[in-house]
Amino acid sequence: MRLEGRTALVTGATSNIGRAIAEAFAAQGAHVIVSGRSAGRGNEVVEGIRARGGRADFVQADLDGSAAASQALAEEATRVLGGRIDILVNNAGIYPADSTTTTDEKTFDQVYAVNVKAPFFLTAAVAPAMVEAGGGSIINLGSWIARLGIPVGALYSSTKGAMETLTRAWAAEFGPQGVRVNAISPGVVLAAAAPGEEHPAEVMMKGTPANRMGGPEEIANAAVYLASDESAFVHGIVLDVDGGRTTVAVVAA
Structure with a gap:
C-alpha cells in the first residue's frame, strides 16, 4: 500500500x-476525492472504488478557470478529506481539435481557462497548506504534442506546453518547502477498442516502439510512482509515458 x-x-x-489515477491511488491506500462536472459519472467511480474496499468521495x-471555482474545490476537498490534501493531480482538460484558422476567440479563452488557469489557481490554493503540513506532491498532466508538433490541436498543445513549464517553475518555487511538483506526458491514451475494431487515433502511435495506444492504467501507474515516497528525489520532471512517441524513431527494416 x-x-x-x-x-x-x-x-x-x-x-x-483521471478515473484510472483515482482508482489506482485508492487501490494503494489513499483516500481520494474524485472531482468532475458529472455527478452521475463521479458517483459511479466512487462506488466502484468503495466496492473494492477503497476510500473515495465525489x-x-x-473548473472554469476562475480563481473562485478553484478555491472552492480546494476548500471542499480539504473538508471532506479531514483537513488536508497530500496529493494533487491536475488532470482536467478539454481538447478541441480545431485548426488555428478555425479557432474562435471564445474557444481560445475557454481552453486556456480550463487547461491552464484552473490548475494554476488550484495549485495556488492547495500548495500553501501542503507546505504548512510539511510536504506534498503535485502532479500535472502534459502531453506528447507539447513537444512534437502535429498539424491539428495547436491550441491544446500550447496549453500543455504551459503546464510543463509551470511544472518546472512550481518545482523551483515549492520544492525547497517540501512540495514536489512533477508532470506526466502521455502518448495517445484511450480505453481499448472492441475486438476487431481500430480507433482512428491509433495511427498516431504507428512507428513507435510500443506501436499501440496506451491504456489509462499505464498513466495511473506513473502517477502512483510520482505520488509515492519512491520518487522522493524526483523534482520538476516531465515523465514521458508515451510508448516512445517523442524520443524514438523506429526505422522499418
Whole structure:
C-alpha cells in the first residue's frame, strides 16, 4: 500500500486517465476525492472504488478557470478529506481539435481557462497548506504534442506546453518547502477498442516502439510512482509515458 494514509484530489477523475489515477491511488491506500462536472459519472467511480474496499468521495466542480471555482474545490476537498490534501493531480482538460484558422476567440479563452488557469489557481490554493503540513506532491498532466508538433490541436498543445513549464517553475518555487511538483506526458491514451475494431487515433502511435495506444492504467501507474515516497528525489520532471512517441524513431527494416 504505497499511499497508505495519504489523501488525494484528482481533477477530471470521472473518465479515462483521471478515473484510472483515482482508482489506482485508492487501490494503494489513499483516500481520494474524485472531482468532475458529472455527478452521475463521479458517483459511479466512487462506488466502484468503495466496492473494492477503497476510500473515495465525489466533489462536483466546474473548473472554469476562475480563481473562485478553484478555491472552492480546494476548500471542499480539504473538508471532506479531514483537513488536508497530500496529493494533487491536475488532470482536467478539454481538447478541441480545431485548426488555428478555425479557432474562435471564445474557444481560445475557454481552453486556456480550463487547461491552464484552473490548475494554476488550484495549485495556488492547495500548495500553501501542503507546505504548512510539511510536504506534498503535485502532479500535472502534459502531453506528447507539447513537444512534437502535429498539424491539428495547436491550441491544446500550447496549453500543455504551459503546464510543463509551470511544472518546472512550481518545482523551483515549492520544492525547497517540501512540495514536489512533477508532470506526466502521455502518448495517445484511450480505453481499448472492441475486438476487431481500430480507433482512428491509433495511427498516431504507428512507428513507435510500443506501436499501440496506451491504456489509462499505464498513466495511473506513473502517477502512483510520482505520488509515492519512491520518487522522493524526483523534482520538476516531465515523465514521458508515451510508448516512445517523442524520443524514438523506429526505422522499418
